[in-house]
Amino acid sequence: MIDIDETGVFLGLDVGKSNHHGHGLTPAGKKVFDKALPNGEPQLRAVFDKLKAKFGTVLVVVDQPASIGALPLTVARDAGCKVAYLPGLAMRRIADLYPGEAKTDARDAAVIADAARTMPHTLRSLELADEITAELTMLVGFDQDLAGEANRTSNRIRGLLTQFHPSLERVLGPRLDHPAITWLLERYGSPAALRKAGRRKLVEVIRPKAPRMTQRLVDDVFDALDEQTVIVPGTNTLDVIVPSLAKSLAAVHEQRRALEAQIEALLEAHPNGQ
Numbered sequence: 001m002i003d004i005d006e007t008g009v010f011l012g013l014d015v016g017k018s019n020h021h022g023h024g025l026t027p028a029g030k031k032v033f034d035k036a037l038p039n040g041e042p043q044l045r046a047v048f049d050k051l052k053a054k055f056g057t058v059l060v061v062v063d064q065p066a067s068i069g070a071l072p073l074t075v076a077r078d079a080g081c082k083v084a085y086l087p088g089l090a091m092r093r094i095a096d097l098y099p100g101e102a103k104t105d106a107r108d109a110a111v112i113a114d115a116a117r118t119m120p121h122t123l124r125s126l127e128l129a130d131e132i133t134a135e136l137t138m139l140v141g142f143d144q145d146l147a148g149e150a151n152r153t154s155n156r157i158r159g160l161l162t163q164f165h166p167s168l169e170r171v172l173g174p175r176l177d178h179p180a181i182t183w184l185l186e187r188y189g190s191p192a193a194l195r196k197a198g199r200r201k202l203v204e205v206i207r208p209k210a211p212r213m214t215q216r217l218v219d220d221v222f223d224a225l226d227e228q229t230v231i232v233p234g235t236n237t238l239d240v241i242v243p244s245l246a247k248s249l250a251a252v253h254e255q256r257r258a259l260e261a262q263i264e265a266l267l268e269a270h271p272n273g274q
Helices: 041-055 067-078 088-095 105-118 128-164 166-175 179-187 191-206 214-227 235-269
Strands: 007-014 019-025 031-038 057-062 082-085
Touching (some): 007 105, 019 105, 031 041, 041 067, 191 214
Parallel strands (some): 007 057, 057 082
Antiparallel strands (some): 007 019, 019 031
16 A cells, blocks of 8 residues: 655646646645646646645656656656556546546546545555556567568568569578578569579678578579579569568568567566566
């Protein structure tokens, strides 16, 4: 349960996209603040600092700790205030106990403040674990977006190779997750470009990225090139399209690798991950 013994003012915030509404109560229930607040750091900080200077410890309580509630909570912490949140279900149940049926920002802020003052057991602490969980949620969601983008780009490359040179697709398509393959296709996007570069050049290009598979991959590429003697109309467009797609795919893969490291670090820091 949140410790409210030293709290000088309970500031309930009904958060919104552009504006919040703040309602401040002393431990005795006296209203000391009741105003709309722009969703900006300077305005929020000014209110927190003023209340702290006059009343001492300020407990800032919101009903949405993530998304639109993230900035006021962060500013409150930085200003030296205590923070907590009132879960939505508890908020709705408590609101039913107060007179008036109209749902307004001012009323909701007042309910949050009074609940914090009189029913601290309904509040939830915002500890480090909650911050880590919020960060993990955002990063994992972003990683899922990137995974979808990588899948779409990979399918586009495979579709083009299948259309113009199926044998080459069977060699390169299943390996598009490997940085050596995107590196290769960024430089030589068509069958003609690969053949013109020659075996020695391909070995030079691939070896730094995949030393163990270099020779086998180059042999597989040239075996595939030899299987098809005809040139499908439109094949030359691969020199423009495939390198661009391969570059985009490589960038997404790099982003995902960086995200993976961040996610692993957060998981190690999470109390439940110990």
